[in-house]
Amino acid sequence: MLWAAGDATAAWGWADSGHLGLAADPRHPALAGEVLDWFAATAPGPARTVTVSSTETHLFPALDRHGYRRTAEGPFFLHMVMDLDDGLSEPSPPAGYRLRAVGDADVPQRVAAHRAAFHPSRVTEESYRAVRRAWPYRPDLDWIAEAPDGSAAAFCLVWLDEANLAARIEPAGTAPGHRRRGLARAVCLAALDAARRAGARRAVVSPRGDDAYPVPARLYRSLGFRECARSLGYRRSA
Numbered sequence: 001m002l003w004a005a006g007d008a009t010a011a012w013g014w015a016d017s018g019h020l021g022l023a024a025d026p027r028h029p030a031l032a033g034e035v036l037d038w039f040a041a042t043a044p045g046p047a048r049t050v051t052v053s054s055t056e057t058h059l060f061p062a063l064d065r066h067g068y069r070r071t072a073e074g075p076f077f078l079h080m081v082m083d084l085d086d087g088l089s090e091p092s093p094p095a096g097y098r099l100r101a102v103g104d105a106d107v108p109q110r111v112a113a114h115r116a117a118f119h120p121s122r123v124t125e126e127s128y129r130a131v132r133r134a135w136p137y138r139p140d141l142d143w144i145a146e147a148p149d150g151s152a153a154a155f156c157l158v159w160l161d162e163a164n165l166a167a168r169i170e171p172a173g174t175a176p177g178h179r180r181r182g183l184a185r186a187v188c189l190a191a192l193d194a195a196r197r198a199g200a201r202r203a204v205v206s207p208r209g210d211d212a213y214p215v216p217a218r219l220y221r222s223l224g225f226r227e228c229a230r231s232l233g234y235r236r237s238a
Helices: 031-042 057-065 104-117 125-133 183-197 215-223
Strands: 002-005 008-016 019-024 047-053 078-083 098-101 142-146 152-161 166-174 202-205 226-237
Touching (some): 008 031, 019 031, 047 057, 078 215, 098 183, 104 125, 104 142, 104 152, 142 183, 152 183, 166 183, 183 215
Antiparallel strands (some): 047 226, 078 226, 098 142, 152 166
């Protein structure tokens, strides 16, 4: 659900099985309460959870008024940024691997690599083709590391925000049989370079930040990303 202020979107809520993703423009903090009221009507179960960013302190009072309390430490996500104007390292895939953008004929192998990297996965060839048809997908920002046998060994998809000149990595991964060879680093650098050439001045990514799943954040730090925020979880019990 979206909330508007004039011609601009000022807040949104994404409810899914009793959980809410919440954002509101700091200039319109009162909308956070409206989003939470909508969520209560949409998910009237005994327990509801909300995720916000640690930098969105203007949301905290509304969460408190609606009875939400910070959850105990557990899995959380980082928000990481890097300045593409500072330059990127040259991608260096292992011998026999090739970095290139995804074409229509690559859909089956690209999906197979995603499903292997994120098993179990809901991604199918049909759903991935739908993504490729949707705005703001750009095929020049969807990259794979092709293995010597022609399969997709690793992948990185970047989304370009032309208004803010920002590129977001979502997702990136490596099939299990090709890990620990520097492929994720190489394919991410190739995709980020394509985004820079398309006009992006900075890049963002949001990997897990807790100790139970440290590898992605370690990868992005090695590329030059730095942490600027993290996700915070809130819970309300009836």
